[in-house]
Amino acid sequence: xxxxxxxxxxxxxxxxxxxxxxxxxxxxxxxxxxxxxxxxxxxxxxxxxxxxxxxxxxxxxxxxxxxxxxxxxxxxxxxxxxxxxxxxxxxxxxxxxxxxxxxxxxxxxxxxxxxxxxxxxxxxxxxxxxxxxxxxxxxxxxxxxxxxxxxxxxxxxxxxxxxxxxxxxxxxxxxxxxxxxxxxxxxxxxxxxxxxxxxxxxxxxxxxxxxxxxxxxxxxxxxxxxxxxxxxxxxxxxxxxxxxxxxxxxxxxxxxxxxxxxxxxxxxxxxxxxxxxxxxxxxxxxx
Amino acid sequence: xxxxxxxxxxxxxxxxxxxxxxxxxxxxxxxxxxxxxxxxxxxxxxxxxxxxxxxxxxxxxxxxxxxxxxxxxxxxxxxxxxxxxxxxxxxxxxxxxxxxxxxxxxxxxxxxxxxxxxxxxxxxxxxxxxxxxxxxxxxxxxxxxxxxxxxxxxxxxxxxxxxxxxxxxxxxxxxxxxxxxxxxxxxxxxxxxxxxxxxxxxxxxxxxxxxxxxxxxxxxxxxxxxxxxxxxxxxxxxxxxxxxxxxxxxxxxxxxxxxxxxxxxxxxxxxxxxxxxxxxxxxxxxx
Numbered sequence: 069x070x071x072x073x074x075x076x077x078x079x080x081x082x083x084x085x086x087x088x089x090x091x092x093x094x095x096x097x098x099x100x101x102x103x104x105x106x107x108x109x110x111x112x113x114x115x116x117x118x119x120x121x122x123x124x125x126x127x128x129x130x131x132x133x134x135x136x137x138x139x140x141x142x143x144x145x146x147x148x149x150x151x152x153x154x155x156x157x158x159x160x161x162x163x164x165x166x167x168x169x170x171x172x173x174x175x176x177x178x179x180x181x182x183x184x185x186x187x188x189x190x191x192x193x194x195x196x197x198x199x200x201x202x203x204x205x206x207x208x209x210x211x212x213x214x215x216x217x218x219x220x221x222x223x224x225x226x227x228x229x230x231x232x233x234x235x236x237x238x239x240x241x242x243x244x245x246x247x248x249x250x251x252x253x254x255x256x257x258x259x260x261x262x263x264x265x266x267x268x269x270x271x272x273x274x275x276x277x278x279x280x281x282x283x284x285x286x287x288x289x290x291x292x293x294x295x296x297x298x299x300x301x302x303x304x305x306x307x308x309x310x311x312x313x314x315x316x317x318x319x320x321x322x323x324x325x326x327x328x329x330x331x332x333x334x335x336x337x338x339x340x341x342x343x344x345x346x347x348x349x350x351x352x353x354x355x
Numbered sequence: 356x357x358x359x360x361x362x363x364x365x366x367x368x369x370x371x372x373x374x375x376x377x378x379x380x381x382x383x384x385x386x387x388x389x390x391x392x393x394x395x396x397x398x399x400x401x402x403x404x405x406x407x408x409x410x411x412x413x414x415x416x417x418x419x420x421x422x423x424x425x426x427x428x429x430x431x432x433x434x435x436x437x438x439x440x441x442x443x444x445x446x447x448x449x450x451x452x453x454x455x456x457x458x459x460x461x462x463x464x465x466x467x468x469x470x471x472x473x474x475x476x477x478x479x480x481x482x483x484x485x486x487x488x489x490x491x492x493x494x495x496x497x498x499x500x501x502x503x504x505x506x507x508x509x510x511x512x513x514x515x516x517x518x519x520x521x522x523x524x525x526x527x528x529x530x531x532x533x534x535x536x537x538x539x540x541x542x543x544x545x546x547x548x549x550x551x552x553x554x555x556x557x558x559x560x561x562x563x564x565x566x567x568x569x570x571x572x573x574x575x576x577x578x579x580x581x582x583x584x585x586x587x588x589x590x591x592x593x594x595x596x597x598x599x600x601x602x603x604x605x606x607x608x609x610x611x612x613x614x615x616x617x618x619x620x621x622x623x624x625x626x627x628x629x630x631x632x633x634x635x636x637x638x639x640x641x642x
Contacts, residue, residue, distance in 0.1 A: 076371060080372075081372040081373035082373060083372060084368060084369045084370065084372075085371075085375055086366075086368035089368070152473070153475070154476060154481060160480075160615075160619060164618065176581070177476060178468075179468035179469075179476075179579045180467065181361065181371075181467050181469075182466075182468075182469070184471065184472050184481060185439045185441060185472060186439070187441075188439070188440070188442070191451075194487065195486060195487050196486065198486060198514075199482060199512070200481065201482070202482075225485075291466070292464075292465070292466045294463070328447075331451065332450075335454065
């Protein structure tokens with residue numbers, strides 16, 4: 069049996085009791101380590117779970133899944149995933165590969181907390197979110213802006229958009245590669261401020277009034293942990309905030325934002341007067 | 356400190372290790388018991404957590420929250436919530452009341468699995484969901500159809516809609532009440548079949564082609580538990596399925612449904628030939 073086990077968002081104790089029992093008795097334990105990270109490292113998990121853990125990077129999961137699935141028809145293998153197993157497409161792939169194996173490998177998934185729902189901590193209602201989008205690091209020559217179209221669609225219905233921010237873990241250094249050496253870049257995690265800046269950059273080009281300087285947004289960091297941080301403000305304000313260590317995410321608020329949501333969110337405002345002013349003028353059910 | 360602790364979806368062992376530690380040492384432990392249910396009862400939780408647990412019904416949470424919050428400024432109170440704490444508005448209310456107390460009562464929320472993300476077990480991508488809607492039991496004289504407008508909005512963008520189904524727990528019997536007696540009706544949980552039937556009923560009136568007989572949908576039951584069940588088909592087919600014990604939910608598929616999603620979902624089809632036929636004709640990116 070392949071157990072795909074969600075670890076939740078913060079540390080070694082966010083795993084469910086059931087998940088912990090399985091991880092402790094499984095034949096092998098893998099940790100998916102490239103779509104999200106916990107606030108503690110592998111050694112920390114190993115010491116608490118009492119197991120050695122194999123780090124599974126993108127290459128292993130996408131190209132060498134046979135290695136992960138070896139003996140899974142007769143033995144229990146645990147595949148640990150930060151957050152909830154279905155938050156990333158990769159894990160659906162793995163489950164599909166199990167099903168299409170001959171004979172099929174039984175799988176079971178243990179769900180856990182995800183940023184997709186933990187973002188409710190902002191006070192924004194989960195019923196008022198549209199489709200979730202991802203934002204990647206822009207480079208000088210590559211500024212993929214498809215997120216803008218998705219946000220515009222959500223905005224046309226007055227809905228909030230959760231923006232998940234790029235993380236770069238174990239990325240090969242292309243310059244070194246050209247010289248025939250494999251060197252990995254230092255890990256990078258997009259911040260709320262970088263996300264807000266990239267939004268302003270694209271808004272400047274597209275000019276549909278979707279995520280301009282005066283749009284309201286909420287930045288979150290390390291949600292679900294004791295050190296979680298939530299800051300609300302205009303996109304212009306958020307482009308200047310420092311929310312500290314990863315992981316960060318951002319919610320762009322929809323115009324339908326209800327008074328009850330506003331009442332909760334405004335407590336996190338960088339500048340409450342400015343936040344209230346924009347909300348009263350442009351939000352609260354106005355479309 | 357008020358700890359609002361998500362219990363996850365299935366049983367007593369879906370609580371996080373951290374949540375269990377807090378529940379075991381808290382001064383009082385409440386269980387919110389009216390927006391969702393686990394597959395095990397209160398006594399089961401009490402025996403595993405080694406604590407007596409106070410059932411908190413809607414009346415207590417909405418009208419007598421002072422009772423729950425008593426001493427929370429100096430003692431630890433645990434408020435257990437099925438699924439994720441932010442899945443229901445009620446719990447945001449409770450957190451807001453703590454914050455507005457004088458002096459404010461510190462709160463901490465422990466997120467957990469939610470139906471909003473566990474629904475990824477269907478193979479449908481969480482990125483392709485629009486706003487979530489609720490459907491209530493229709494009566495002869497009351498058939499609230501606002502869900503239809505929300506589904507239509509999502510459909511206009513080709514997005515899936517998660518439909519959360521009504522549960523009635525501790526509802527007063529109105530006839531008995533008229534005779535001056537307080538009697539509660541037996542608990543009721545909407546099934547996938549009832550949801551699909553109500554969709555067809557409203558589609559019949561509104562005729563916008565949003566959730567008619569040939570629309571594709573996926574019914575789920577007891578997600579995240581060992582006995583979870585997933586069935587895909589047309590809304591007409593789902594109106595006839597029996598998925599067994601609660602809780603049920605339904606996803607109405609959006610036209611953008613990707614080939615990778617289809618490949619996964621079709622394995623759950625009541626009638627794979629019919630499912631594939633409708634998908635090829637009407638879905639897969641066609642809008």
